[in-house]
Amino acid sequence: MLVRFWGTRGSLPTPLNAVAVREKIRRALKASVGQDLSTAERIEQFMDEKLEFAVAGAFGGNTSCVEIDGGGKQHILCDMGSGGREFGNAVMAQKYPHKDNVFNIFQSHPHWDHIMGFPFFVPAYIPGNKVIIYGCHDYLEEAYRRQHAEPGFPVPWAALAADIEFVALEPGKEYVVDGVTVRALKQYHSGDSYGYRFEKGGKSVVYSTDCEHKFESINPDYPFVDFLRGADLVIFDAMYSLADSISIKEDWGHSSNIIGVELAQMAGSKHLCMYHHEPNYDDAMISRILAETIRYEELSEEGESLHVSSAYDGREIVL
């Protein structure tokens, strides 16, 4: 399986501004002093080896959208945040002769930042395409349709020329979509959210965003631990610090890097990828949190080592 991140930011789109870009350039130029940048290859090498990601790249500003590519003919997505617009544009820009343009969207929940990309998802306007939106909320269709109405948005739902279908899922039940097995788990979040575990060919990825883990629940018998059991990749809502998540932001429905490490260790997962980044954090802060989380994993590790990373828009992970 291949996982592509189209949107990794929490709550609302967070674009880079000119000040942030200028700061990256300033730091890159400073680091380039004395370096041999005489060829294109050497420039690439310098960027890869000498510049940290927060300078040479960016975690990105689109809201939740992750593609699960199981190698089938159809497309599988988790959520339709603003990253869904870029995914749709990529589909429109390329020819996919092996694809039938069937889009399977697994919806964690219908909060705005997780559906806001759909009005700008161009394939939904193309006749012949099919869009199937899966979820466990009985008001999912209403939430999607409500976006396509005045005064919030001028294009009515009827203008979407693709064949659009909503499919209700039962948490805990296994479904097979385009050769990928998927099951949902209910999570603690305002109005509930659902995580999804995808499996194919002996590989597994868990998509778990907008989920708060209450301390009373965290133990080896916690159903979420079984949900993560042995997963090759866990995409995990690590929006807050632990201190914030159990004090001023308690019951805001999100989790922390520390809880992510502890749950993934408890479940014997292989790779924890932090996701749903706090929109108030810049790239330097997200990089710092990543370094700290890797260190916490070292400090807390008792068994197999857990790989820790951060998601960013445009990232691909091969399983």
Added chain:
Amino acid sequence: MEITESQFGDAVLLMPVGRVDQSTAPAFQSAMLEVVGKRGAVVVVDFSNIPYISSVGLRALMIAAKQGKVAKVPLAVVGLTSEVNEVFEISRFNFVVDIFDTVEAALTALSSDAASAYAAR
């Protein structure tokens, strides 16, 4: 979990020994709640013998600190080992709990009566 308790003036000094994790956090929390607002006007927890604290231990600390705030009983931690200090910083608990290097420093800041009693021990 072994936790020794000493009284210095109006302050109670708790000294837990060992890791604070899923298995020991309940005892750690009970020991703190037992003294916060009941037997001490100031509570100091000496972390010198704690090699590691997990999230559930930090939560216990926050519960005790919150209860102390309600009861107007300041709670401070001292003597963090290098690794535990890292965990406080990574979790941002260094922003929500009062941390001092030593028992003397904490008592001097929080209670002159307790500081004198500690100096005369």
